[in-house]
Amino acid sequence: MNIPVEYFIALSTLLFFIGVFGFVTRRNLVAMLISIELILNSVDINFAVFNRILFPAQFEGFFFTLFSIGVSAAETAVALAIIINVYRNYHSDQVNSIENMKF
């Protein structure tokens, strides 16, 4: 294992901010969700890397990542259900059609 930890962290940082860019820019609801998945994945990488390289004798990061994957799955399911409901009511998949909370 001779890859310095900084490389991994740089990778996950880049992935994180690509996800942020996608979230802020895209108008399609599903595309925004996909960007969120990118963010979550970058965070998972971070946890796994910290555990493996900095504290190899322990398992906290490993299990955190495992559970994070599970929770992401559940959250994606619920979010997609909401999007389907939104589509039924607003007949649009654009995020700027949901503007009831506008001033």
Place this chain on the structure above:
Amino acid sequence: MEYSYAFLILLLPFLSFLVLGLCGMKMKKPVAGLIGTIMLGSLFAMSLYTAYEYFFVIGRDAATGLYPTVTVFNFTWLKFTELLTFNIGFRLTPISVMMLIVITTVSFMVHIYSFGYMAERDDKYKFEEYEHGFQRFYAYLSLFTMSMLGLVVATNIFQMYMFWELVGVCSYLLIGFYYPKHSAVHASKKAFIVTRFADLFFLIGILFFSYYVGTFNYDMNANPELIGKLASVAAKYSWLLPSALFLMFIGGAGKSAMFPLHIWLPDAMEGPTPVSALIHAATMVVAGVYQVASLFPIWVQYAPNQLHWIAYIAAFTSFYAAAVACCQSDIKRGLAFSTISQIAYMLVALGVSCAIDNHEGGLGYMAGMFHLFTHAMFKALLFLCSGAIIVIIGSNFKQYMGGLHKYMPITNICFLIGCIAISGVWPLAGFFSKDEIVSACFEFSPFMGWFMTLVSGMTAFYMFRLYYVIFWGQSYYELDPENRKKPGEVPFVMWGPLVFLAIVSIFAGWIPFGHFVSATGQSMEIGLQHFEFTSVAWFSLLAAAIGIGLATWMYLPKNNPVPDMLAKKMPRLHKAALNRFYIDDAWQFFTHKIVFGCFSKPIAWFDRHVIDGTFNFMAWGAQEAGETIRPWQSGDVRSYAAWFLTGTVALTLILLCILS
């Protein structure tokens, strides 16, 4: 304590005001009237008893030979500084006891009379829409009585000022009693504003006086330390006391309708006639006279020249008012100008006094007070008679009257008695009081004496003109008997007070007034009452006779062409006199063009644009800020996330900078 009931004299009318004011509309009208009248009847009894106690039972103080000044109670209300306190008290001196009698007598008669005047009577008199508020009337009358009583028993000048203002308020309320009528509202505003404007000078005078002298008390008998204080102030600042006293007199001039502040009194006749009788004939308008009389010892000692100025102003006023009264066609306005003239007489009497010796110049004080007493009685009588006439005829104007001696006999006799009294004919009351005044004027200067004699002749002329025009001459009713209302006599509740006041007018002249009230406090004899007629007395009787004779010749026969011919020969003079020599218009010009135009408009502009503008601007700013911030809540999740992230990044950067 002898006068332990004295606080009731102030408390009872105030309670009556509260009860009638708050619960009056729930009572029946006669109940409200009875409460007011009974309360005032008890006040009348109390003041007669007080006079009896003061003058006869307790009598003169053995050591000084004067009637003692009794301070019944005097408690501190406000402390301005350690030395300067504002007290409310009750003080009895000869003139205040006399005023108690005057006020309660006339007020009592007015209360009884108002039962008839203010009540609804469908058969004889049709009610105008605005003539309601019987209970309110009695409430205001009670408040006025209390205020006037508080004024005359004041222990210090500030209490007098406070009740002075209260009296002004009552006058405003009562003049504007028929508030739906536009002219009444206008008149009440005018009265209040003019007197309030004069009271400003009164207040400045009080402030000067109290600041330098260090006290509000003005009675040297009750406060002996005042003598020393006044002497030291006069020695240090010779201008102070004359100016302070004269400023105070200006306030009194406003209330007592001296030229040029007299403009409110004729318009004040818009109020109901009992109000005119009580306030604008007998009591409130003599407040100025009473003020000068109370401060008289200070005036004579420290401001004798200013006292003479008062005499000059008052003399001119009495002549002016008499001239205007000769041409008035509204009987109440004629009586109002007569009142102005007679009050000026009282102030002339006070003004020509130049020493506190009873016979070397002190005569004026006693004469002025005596005239106040008798004038209150017969002027109230005249006003109440005119009220009876107005109620029967339905209008103030003389063109609807005439020949009423057949239909209103009692009113005829009473009015005649009042006219004889005011003209100064022996043996009625006016003769004694007026001639004492004229004698005092002759002592001062012969010109003043002849001037006042001339004015008394004019008084006789215009009063008898009024009398003949109302009661004799061509009857308005008889010109067209079918369409016009037949006049009848007023009911007992109205002519009872008339008869009472007429009897007082006949006999009041014989009261040995000099025993009770005089400049030095020592008893003085009134020569005329002992049938010692001086030449002055004969001259004034002659002047009265000429006046009466002229009036009789001009106005007694029906359709005498002489008055109209005179009016045609001097049209401008006649018109000017009718319009009161345009003084009102001059004041209107002054207020509207100068005060409103040059002072009020710029200030109003400043208030509206600068002061309101600041607050409007602040509100506008807040609203604009809100409108700017509002779009931040766009309902767009992406913006929220972006801002959230921005904030986090910024916070991290700040922390980095701080920590590193």
Place this chain on the structure above:
Amino acid sequence: MANLVMFCILAVVILGSAVMCVITKRIIRAATFLLFVLFGVAGIYFLLDYTYLGAAQISVYAGGITVMYIFAIQLVSKRSLQGLIERVKGSRVISGLLLSLVGLATVGVVLIKNNFINAAAQVTDTEVPMDQIGTALLGSGKYQYVLPFEFISVFLLACIIGGIMIARKEDKK
């Protein structure tokens, strides 16, 4: 050496797919690129000797979630499937880019200033044994994860039920 090469290839795959994922205008392509990213991340896990985690990543994320996305897209974005593209507002792109770059810079600064301890030298290059994972996952001692395990099972049940509740068709009464 080989690890480094592998890492570089995986990094290129991940970042390239991620960039394409957020830039592309067609939503199905975004889902496909997401799939590639997920495979890449699984590869990273394998590189770190976390084989179990990598397997979980592939089966749950790449297998389950991507399929869910495809289904959702087909239900929701009819226009996108028919080839209509989504226009992206220019100003939004600029601001998003700016925000990302600034954030990147900040994190980069923190990263550079930090000293990471490097304890990896002590560990041998083997994968984590499975029985250790199993004992830790279902054990109830200190540092053992039975509670989150049970919790997440209930949580998944709740999410299933919730999803069904939200997305069912309302009965027309």
